[in-house]
Amino acid sequence: MLSIRSLGVAYQRNGQRTTVLDDISLDIDAGEFVSILGPSGCGKTTLLRCLAGLTMPTTGEILHNGARQAPGAGTAMVFQDYMNSLFPWKTVQDNVAFALHDRRLSRRERNEIALRQLATVGLAEHADRHPWELSGGMQQRVAIARALAREAGALLMDEPFASLDAQTRYTLEDLLLDVWRRYAQTVLFVTHDIDESIYLSDRIVVLGDNPGVIRGIVTVDLSRPRHQLNTRADSRFTDLRATIHDLLAVSGQT
Numbered sequence: 217m218l219s220i221r222s223l224g225v226a227y228q229r230n231g232q233r234t235t236v237l238d239d240i241s242l243d244i245d246a247g248e249f250v251s252i253l254g255p256s257g258c259g260k261t262t263l264l265r266c267l268a269g270l271t272m273p274t275t276g277e278i279l280h281n282g283a284r285q286a287p288g289a290g291t292a293m294v295f296q297d298y299m300n301s302l303f304p305w306k307t308v309q310d311n312v313a314f315a316l317h318d319r320r321l322s323r324r325e326r327n328e329i330a331l332r333q334l335a336t337v338g339l340a341e342h343a344d345r346h347p348w349e350l351s352g353g354m355q356q357r358v359a360i361a362r363a364l365a366r367e368a369g370a371l372l373m374d375e376p377f378a379s380l381d382a383q384t385r386y387t388l389e390d391l392l393l394d395v396w397r398r399y400a401q402t403v404l405f406v407t408h409d410i411d412e413s414i415y416l417s418d419r420i421v422v423l424g425d426n427p428g429v430i431r432g433i434v435t436v437d438l439s440r441p442r443h444q445l446n447t448r449a450d451s452r453f454t455d456l457r458a459t460i461h462d463l464l465a466v467s468g469q470t
């Protein structure tokens with residue numbers, strides 16, 4: 217569905233050219249859950265930004281179902297920094313409805329979709345509140361609802377749960393898996409957390425740095441639905457953790 221072909225990104229700074237991503241090729245199936253792991257600065261955010269149409273690749277191309285599309289078409293992004301990704305002066309519902317501001321829909325239709333997606337993430341009764349009245353986990357749920365409202369097909373998530381406490385993170389991981397299954401979404405999920413990537417994914421792409429290249433791709437052959445306790449206690453889970461740890465260690469992160 218999503219095809220990344222020989223993608224490269226280089227920045228020019230003070231006359232020096234730095235290659236951030238080099239020759240990244242990856243095919244992602246419709247409905248697949250793929251995580252991207254890699255050391256800080258290896259280009260994970262840059263890769264998502266290319267897919268979202270926010271950064272132009274220097275080389276290579278991105279195809280949707282075999283065809284070129286307008287940059288970012290068919291994607292919706294959830295950013296790590298939820299504090300700055302929602303409008304503080306808008307209500308929760310208006311924040312979600314804003315995702316549809318460029319669509320030919322009436323205000324009423326936009327509000328209906330927003331409310332429906334807020335219900336999906338369990339926040340319907342908070343529709344009239346403002347982001348700053350909500351906990352971090354709730355704000356990140358709003359961001360997920362906003363991405364879902366775009367009905368984009370591919371959800372791009374940049375360390376969405378990184379700054380949440382462990383309990384909230386587990387709850388949101390399960391919420392995300394539930395949404396992914398119900399909406400048959402394709403998800404590209406950036407994380408620093410090996411266990412989180414195994415718990416969620418069908419496949420894990422491990423990147424190395426300087427420049428960012430694919431070190432390896434690991435298939436997660438754990439059954440679904442997953443369970444926070446049982447899945448993590450599976451001996452296969454431990455094996456996968458070791459495999460990924462070794463791949464990351466090769467690229468400098470231990």
Ligand SMILES: Nc1ncnc2c1ncn2[C@@H]1O[C@H](COP(=O)(O)OP(=O)(O)OP(=O)(O)O)[C@@H](O)[C@H]1O
Binds near residue numbers: 227256257259260262
């Ligand atoms: N607009 C830009 N101009 C110049 N260099 C940039 C720009 N954006 C990112 N970079 C550089 O590209 C590299 C990769 O950045 P990126 O944010 O993609 O890494 P990351 O893997 O997401 O890191 P982290 O895990 O810390 O979020 C970094 O060295 C960064 O300094």
Ligand SMILES: [Mg+2]
Binds near residue numbers: 260261262374
């Ligand atoms: Mg990043």
